[in-house]
Amino acid sequence: MQQNNTTDQDVESQRALAQQAANGEEAARRQVNQLVESIIRYQSRRFCVRFCRENKFHSICTLHPPVAQPINRGALCEWGNASYGWMLNDLCSSNRLLKYEGRNGAGLSGYLYQIANSQPFYERWKDWRFGRHVHVPAYIKALGPNAGRVFMLLRSHEPVxxxxxxxxxxxxxxxxxxxxxxxxIIVLLTRKKRLHLLNPPVNISLTESANAESSSHQQDLADYDESGEDQQQKQQLSRAWEKLSPVEQFVLEALSIEEQDARYVLQALCKMDVSLKKGVPAKKTSVQQLYYFRRKTLAKLAESMA
Structure with a gap:
């Protein structure tokens, strides 16, 4: 578990460090940036790979270390470095550092670690990554040229x-x-059990009234009670995931995590001319073969975690 057992004196010194960094002192800022470097590298890799999709097939990964790719040519992918920069700005912003109180003896690194592993942090990253909370699903775009814009307006709770x-x-x-x-749009999302996409995530303040305009007191709730067993399982899953090929990761992300329609996944594989089985062209791959490939990949993932 990423938690520091700090004394009162340690907490005070780290609060002073956070205050100095928030005030823009260069040495303190550099020290805080170094403090979160490993956290950001881990999370930027975890988040970015989750939504890499076909980028891995035509761009060079800029994560550290980079994700294994079937090609090593092409333009540099913008999302790896950009994700690192976004997370650094979010975690080390002046407002964030000024909120550090050292509650329950938590060190500054533990405080930032818990925020980086919180759901609100993940939702904010997705907001930034996709521009407005979420990308427009392909099956929505297929409804017509205006469907994407109407979808986004529905998400904004705009009346018809x-x-x-x-x-x-x-x-x-x-x-x-x-x-x-x-x-x-509503019927299609209901059929696909994705109706929640019309409800953008929001940050809820526990210190301000529901009508308050100010968000100065809103903050992520840091949970310092995550068990060591949970942390170990996360690490095992991360190591097992890295053993999968880019195609295996793509299929699991699309079918099991994002719950995309198998037909759209097959279309993407055909577009990228990526075969699931040697000797079988992508355009001849069936839905049944795709699901069989997913079952084999899930079994491989489970075996790697055993």
Missing amino acids: EGIAQQMSGLMQEPLLETRALCQQ
């Missing part, structure tokens, strides 16, 4: 009339077409 007004220049009968498209 308001959406129709914004789409007036793109539709002949905005209200009727918008209402029909909204219904299609």
Whole structure:
């Protein structure tokens, strides 16, 4: 478990360090940046690989260490370095450092570690990574040229009339077409059990009223009681995951984690001309073969963790 057993004196010195870094003192800032370097490298790799998708097939990975790739040519991928920079800014922002209190004897590294492993931190990274909380699923885009924009407006809890007004220049009968498209989106998300995509994650303050405008007191809740067994399982899973090939990781991410439709996964594999079995072209791979490949990969992952 990433937690420091610190004395009161240690806590005070680390609070002073956080204060100095928050005030922009160069030496303190450099020391805090070094403190979180290993945390950020681990999380940036964990998050970035999860949404790498086809990037690994046409770009050079910029994570440290880079993810194993089927190619070693092409342009540098922007997301590895950018994820590192985003996490550094989030964890080491002045507001974040000023909130460090050393509660329960937690050291500064333990405080930042718990935040980096929190759900709100992950949701904020996804907000940044995809621009607005989440990418528009391919099956939504397939509904028509305006479906993506309507989907994002629905996520903003915009009423149908308001959406129709914004789409007036793109539709002949905005209200009727918008209402029909909204219904299609909701029905499709319901069938795929992804209706939660229309509810963006929010940060809830436990110190401000529901109507408060200020977010100055909002903070991630750091849980210092995660068991060593849980940490060990996470590490085992991470090591086992790295033993999978890029194609195996892609299939598990798409089918098991993101729960994408198998047909869209096959389309992506065909587009990238990636074969699941030697001698069998991607375009001849069936849904049954794709699911069989997933079962084999899950078994391989479980065996690596044993």
